[in-house]
Amino acid sequence: MADHDRRGAITRIGAVDIAWESFGDPDHPAILLIAGLGTQMIRWTVPFCRALAARGWRVIRFDNRDTGCSTHLDHCPPPDMGAVIGALGAGQQPDLPYTLHDMAGDALGLLDALGIGRAHVVGRSMGGMIAQILASDHGHRVRSLTSIMSGTGNPAVAGPAPDVLALLLGPAPDPAIDPEGFLAHGLAFARRIAGTGRPFDAAACRALLLDELRRGRARGGTARQLAAMIAAGDRRRRLAGITVPSLVIHGSDDPLIPPAAGRDTAAAIPGATLLDIEGMGHDLPPWVHDRVVAAIDGVASGA
Known part of the structure; x- marks a missing residue:
């Protein structure tokens, strides 16, 4: 597909600018493709987007708030995770810069700005949670739902492996001071969450991390998004009301959001189809693209 078939802009949605x-x-x-925690729209790679577009779709990717070329909320300090968890444990709503519902509002605002009444919504990881909110709370705007390597917030489902959680929450070196240390930290995390289906491509991962750095990095953005995820709570009751065709995709080797979370998601959404990909971790490497594109196309075509 030629470059003239690719277009983008930055659009004001409420109080934030969204790059798409x-x-x-x-x-x-x-x-509509929704990115995951602390990552940018370029994780939905150009070949992946063009493969979907070649099947007859208009494919839209965007930077969530606090990532990439969208608005960075650097004026908001990173939330105290202990205080967030403590407030939730006491049955209180923690004071946060924004919630996943606010991020879902960004997605709806983008659809409005583009003149799109209804869209097929696809989200990965945190983006899957946002996609679930769109399908459950704004079902009249959603034609189909695809939730990839995500979960429902069910507290009974096992969470990340302890070492993976330590890597996720551990402080990364400041790229302005120690760029190689920052890249090494990012590579170590990416290698740990990658699956066993193919050898880890360190060169491609390093290039992606550099591209994200060049596009823009929000100070504390990942922490603010993580707090929004934690505060979202258990969505199963809401997911039970989803009526659009739904697909859940999960990797058998995912150590960040384990496969049980994918099974739990599929069980919570009436009629959902579960696609388990052997050897896939918490990423979408090129070797799974054909299968994932075909699955998304299948559920969208049947909607």
């Missing part, structure tokens, strides 16, 4: 790109014919039905 679109692939394919703008008159085709839309698939």
Whole structure:
């Protein structure tokens, strides 16, 4: 697909600017791709987006608030995770810069700005949680739901492996002071959450991390998004009301959001289909693209 089939901009949505790109014919039905915790829209790679667009879709990817070229809320200090968890344990709503519902509002605002009444919504990890909120709370705007390597917030489902959680929460070196240390930290985390289906591609991962650095890094953005995830709570009751065709994709080797979370998600959404990909971890490497693209196309085509 030629470069003229790719277009993008930065659009004001409420109080934030959202950077986005679109692939394919703008008159085709839309698939909205939502990125995960602390990552940017470029994790939905150009080949992946173009493969979906080639099947007859308009594919839209965007930077969530606090990532990439969208608004960075650097003026908001990173939340105290202990205080967030303590407030939730006491049955109180913690004071946060924003919630996953606010982030879902950004996605809806982008659809409004692009003149899209309803879209097929696809989210990965945290983006899957945002996609679930869109499908459960704004079902009239969603044609189909695909939740990838995500969960419901069910407290009974096992969480990340302890060493993975330590890597996620551990402080990364400041890239302005120690760029190689920052890259090494990011590579170590990416290697740990990658699956066993193919050898880990360190060169490709390093290039992606550098691209994200060049596009922009919000100070404390990942922590603010993580607090929004934690505060979102258990969504199973809401997910039970989803009526659109739904697909859940999960990797058998995911150590960050384990496979049980994918099974729990599929069980919570009426009629959902579960696709388990052997050897896939908490990422979408090129070797799974054909299968994932075909699955998304399948559920969207049937909606």
